[in-house]
Amino acid sequence: MQSTPLMLCFLCTSMLQTTILREVETKGVGLHTGVHSRLRLRPAPADTGIVFRRSDLDYFCIEAHGRNVARVSYATSLMKQGVLLSTTEHLLAAIYSCGIDNIYIDIDAIEVPILDGSAEPFMQLLDNAGTRKLRRKRRYLKVIKPVEVVEDGRRIGIYPADEFRVRCYVDFAHPLVGQQEVEMEVNPASFRQVLSRARTFCFESDIEPLRAMGLIRGGSLDNAIVLTREGMMNGPLRYADEFGRHKALDLIGDLALVGLPLLGHVEARKAGHSLHTQLVSRLLADRSSWEITAHEPLEEAPRELISARAAD
Ligand SMILES: [Zn+2]
DSSP: OOOHHHHTTTTTTTGEEEEEEOEEEEEEEEETTEEEEEEEEEOOOOOOOOOEEEEEEEEEEESSSSGBBBBOHHHHHHHETTTEOOOOOOHHHHHHHHOOOOOEEEEEESSSBOOTSSSSSHHHHHHOEEEEEEEEOOOEEESSSOOEEETEEEEEEEOSSEEEEEEEEEEETTTOOOOEEEEEEEEEEIIIIITTTOOOOEEEEHHHHHHTTTTTOOOOOOTTEEEEEBSSHHHHHSSTHHHHHHHHHHHHHHGGGGGEEEEEEEESSSSOHHHHHHHHHHHHHOOGGGEEEEOOOGGGGHHHHHHHHHHH
């Protein structure tokens, strides 16, 4: 049935699912494989979700969903029926934070380009793509019971909340890093302002061992901050706490694998891709810990409106 404009005006348009308005493209080298790829974002119909398609393999679909998580050592990789797709987290962080519900990500190789190591180039791509509302209500995955994963002094948990909120704590014994913590409600504006420009990083001492493992073949001073014993090779930093911010960006990119917008509060303490994706799997497997709702998160209303309501 076709929705008439009259019917639509009864729905708050921010409750509607979205996709992108037009196709956009970028290309670049993969951080770990060193393989060059072309990446094209295309609009997708309602209830498609975020779906990668390997354009070099007859557009084989790999849904950005916890059930397709494969390897999670230094990046998050998805795999379905033996078809692999690597380093999904920065692109997914941008798409998920921008509230894009449905999108095809067509890519002609095994790994998403690293570009400058942050999510900013993907934000620019999404800006160029624009957003389009679809005539279908958005559904949220609302956390109703805590779920936690603890491992060797690292921990991550997700707790009930009326909005999507993250708190991310890192602690690296390095003069430029130390203890850093980011806490924020995740929405397009906060992601753009606080996290999107934070770049990936590695320690100089890890470069040779990582190369020996067949990783970071596409790594360079243009796409990662390299920390030396006392400082960094390629300053300046974009933010004094760029490392903590990047870890929060990675966390959001991995949480996108829940498959729906989240209403919940995530706390990560010295976590990483492995713990992030374990949390997603554990959450999805525990059907008593969440419900699907079409309710709007409270925080999408302006704060003045909320306090005015509270004062009534
Ligand atoms: Zn990252």
